[in-house]
Amino acid sequence: MVRAPxxxxxxxxxxxxxxxxxxILINYINMYGxxxxxxxxxxxxxxxxxxxxxxxWTNYLRPDIKRxxxxxxxxxxxxxxxxxxxxxxxxxxxxxxxxTDNEIKNVWHTHLxxxxxxxxxxxxxxxFQQQTHxxxxxxxxxxxxxxxxxxxxxxxxxxxxxNSPQRSYSEISSVIxxxxxxxxxxxxxxxxxEDFWTExxxxxxxxxxxxxxxxxxxxxxxxxxxxxxxxxxxxxDELLEYKL
DNA sequence: AAGTCGTTCAACCGCGTGACG
DNA sequence: ACGTCACGCGGTTGAACGACT
Numbered sequence: 001m002v003r004a005p006x007x008x009x010x011x012x013x014x015x016x017x018x019x020x021x022x023x024i025l026i027n028y029i030n031m032y033g034x035x036x037x038x039x040x041x042x043x044x045x046x047x048x049x050x051x052x053x054x055x056x057w058t059n060y061l062r063p064d065i066k067r068x069x070x071x072x073x074x075x076x077x078x079x080x081x082x083x084x085x086x087x088x089x090x091x092x093x094x095x096x097x098x099x100t101d102n103e104i105k106n107v108w109h110t111h112l113x114x115x116x117x118x119x120x121x122x123x124x125x126x127x128f129q130q131q132t133h134x135x136x137x138x139x140x141x142x143x144x145x146x147x148x149x150x151x152x153x154x155x156x157x158x159x160x161x162x163n164s165p166q167r168s169y170s171e172i173s174s175v176i177x178x179x180x181x182x183x184x185x186x187x188x189x190x191x192x193x194e195d196f197w198t199e200x201x202x203x204x205x206x207x208x209x210x211x212x213x214x215x216x217x218x219x220x221x222x223x224x225x226x227x228x229x230x231x232x233x234x235x236x237d238e239l240l241e242y243k244l
Numbered sequence: 245a246a247g248t249c250g251t252t253c254a255a256c257c258g259c260g261t262g263a264c265g
Numbered sequence: 266a267c268g269t270c271a272c273g274c275g276g277t278t279g280a281a282c283g284a285c286t
Contacts, residue, residue, distance in 0.1 A: 014255085014256075015254095015255075015256090016254070016255075017254085017255085051256085051257090052255075052256080055254085055255065055256080056254090056255085059254075059255085060254075060255095102253085102254075102255085103253085103254095106252070106253050106254085107253095109252095110251065110252055110253080111252095
């Protein structure tokens, strides 16, 4: 049994919003607030479902939404947060004032994912080359120390830097709309939340093991990238000098 | 000029979850 | 305890547009 889509009810409009519909929605919310989304379209006189109205408002019409391209800092933040949180777009959006989960998701799929994949590939190629190099050295020198440590510190650094953007897909600074709909330029105001990483660590990582010993066991099975993030989570204050 | 392909992004859909009766 | 409702989230779609042939 499949639930019928909410917009399939007779007479409800789907597809792109018109300017008139936007005005009606904005005016109504400015006057009465959104209250009950389901009741809103009827009260406002819109032939849309409440879900569609909510989406339009939260993703496009809200006055505090930043319009324009993402800054390098924002992209960097998204990459770092995605590495930590995965596809939890709303959680990521909560760390980027003025940006919506939908927008972030789109940017990730269209720009950032590719960039991270490319960087990962480069990293793996680099690791492979280093491993080959080490094996060759092993053959010639038969050094026991080289076999116990397959990757050099330099490679580890390279891998951990894969989250650093090579270049923003746009160097244009962000803009934000005010209550009047006017557009103004903004700097990047990225405030940090002290509890944030603690929260991530406690919920995302520490839940995977119950004892400290288990934690170290988990740590020892990680690759370099995982180890980097593990360090970030466990020693966040020390390592997060590169800011979040 | 016309057709094809790839990219972008607004919008939709289905599901999970919390509030409430 | 259970059912219903409303909302929010993440995945997916499709129209619009530009680049390329």
